[in-house]
Amino acid sequence: MSKISEFVSKHHLQNVEELKELLRIPSISSLSEHKKDIEQAASWIATKLKNIGMEHVEIVQTKGHPIIYADWLHQENAPTVLVYGHYDVQPVDPIDLWETPPFEPDIRDEKIFARGATDDKGQTFLHIKAVETLLASDGKLPVNVKFCIEGEEEIGSPHLPKFLSENKEKLACDVVVISDSDMWERGVPAITYSLRGLCALEVSLKTANSDLHSGMFGGGVQNANHLLIQLLSSLHDENGKVKVEHFYDDVVELTELEKEQIKALGFDEEKLKKSLGLTELTGGENNIPYPEKISSRPTVEINGLWGGFQGEGTKTVIPNEAHAKITCRLVHNQNPEKIQGLIKKHLEEQAPKGCAVKVTLQDTGNPFLTPIDSPMMQKAAEAYEQVYGKTPVYKREGGSIPIVSDFNQVLHAPVVLMGFGLPDENLHAPNEHFNLENFDKGILTICSFLELI
Structure with a gap:
């Protein structure tokens, strides 16, 4: 990894400047007045994929916003990885709570502030840069890679399921990798294995x-x-x-192993009550521990x-x-x-x-679950450990990303959620940001994962 690390470090400033270009595009999918911005963002990503060496790059028109497809398929006996991400973002209201304009990226305290910085332009961009790094360093990829990047995730991905079902062969893969989630905390990576x-x-x-x-x-x-x-x-x-x-x-009830892992993550009830301005946490089923209630019930x-x-x-x-x-x-x-x-x-x-x-x-x-002990999950864990020096925690997420289940059911491939955001990065809120400490590490972790599988 030393050659890869040197390359990523050398190109850090250039990579951040390129991310700023993408973040400047106000690609808000829910507002019709931003339709041209959506098209601009799709074009930007398609051009970037071509420039790094991806092939068969196309902007697929739907009845809504475009889907970008690209591939590199030159490893006959290697697995195929499908990377999913989205380039659309949430509206910026309330605008007066932003410290700097939401589409004028600003770096403060080693964080890049802009709408889409962590959800999901920043995290999707890590995969583009990882592929670019490997191709530039080695002239090839260790596996076959496909990209499927959409512009409607923030409005429920209404046209992606049809695209998936109509393009099963084109999208066929051994694993789907998605970075649209977060780590457990600063310095502690996490793999989300279940979504409600x-x-x-x-x-x-x-x-x-x-x-x-x-x-x-x-x-x-x-x-x-x-x-x-x-x-x-x-x-x-x-x-x-x-x-x-x-x-x-x-x-399906939690296994004892899952319950032990949830306990091991630690939960400070008093801290949560204080942060929420509550005196009690009494929602849901009274006989179930709070961390289980919000993730697995x-x-x-x-x-x-x-x-x-x-x-x-x-x-x-x-x-x-x-x-x-x-x-x-x-x-x-x-x-x-x-x-x-x-x-x-x-x-x-x-x-x-x-x-x-x-x-x-x-x-x-639909809900989603990938078994913790599946081979692709274990390789992802190994990749995190190589770069962060810590074994990632496995967590169930209480929220929903419905399209994850569609990938799993239509393509019959495991889905690995490799998040590089942090829980406090204000996704969907004013002053959204992405911690740059996870920028280079994210690229390196993805490179490691591709090499390991």
Whole structure:
């Protein structure tokens, strides 16, 4: 690795300047006024891939934003690695909380500040630079490499699943590598081996044919708000367990090894309560330790609740409609569509007398898990250890990246999540940044991984 390390060190400033170029492009996927910026970012990445020596580079148009594909396939007897990343970013609001403009990259305290610095332009860029480093140093790669970089991750990747299913042969690989996650803490690498899935629903409850005067009808007719609260309360028991029938049927319990690893990571309850301004951590199932609850247990959450008068002052009405938004975080082996159906059935069957309930099914995303002892995971761990001098921790992530499961299911390849961000880098928030201490180390770790496999 000494030759590779020297090359990366020598080109550090140049690499950072190139990343700044990409970060200056305001490729916000959710805002239509940035469509040209999205196209510019896709073109920038495609050009960069060509310049470093990747072949068959193409910008694939979709009904939304473009997908960039590229490959280098000259190692007949070696594995093929598919690198996934995204070049789109979140909106920047609230803009007044940024210390420097979000699309004018600024380096302070060995951190590069800009929207997309850690999520995910900075981390995707590490893979581009790793491939460039190996090709420039050795004239070849130790494995076959393909890139699939999209521009719609921040809006749920609506067109990528179709692209995957229509291009199975083109994208065929032995492992999918994604860097869109974080390390455990500074200096301690982590491999995320599990992500929770999700599903969403909206429930509307209706009573009379209009809002009613609370003086004329109060105490005599049904109040939609009261009934909806009663209905939503039926979703959990007094200990926080979900009461929907068959909700837990497919949940795979943690192994003793996994429980030991979670304990070994350490959890400071008092520190968390203080940081959140809370006196208790009593959400979810009361008999499950907090670190397990937020990573390996399914949930049913009420995200929004409204009905009746919402304006300033008082309006004495009995509302005839009430609404709620519900989402679930799901764990390995749970099927989002099945869970949606179970919750819909529960709400309809538990509806109080004198009202009509309508349940609308919305987004879904599958959970994901790669076994810790799989060969590719072990090679990733070895690569981290070579560069950081520490064995990475394995962690389950409570959040969701639905497209990860699509790669796994469509391409039938293991997915390795090699994160180089840090938990406090403000992704999706003002002053997003990426610690440059993980910039060169990230490139070297990816180079090591490619060589090891």
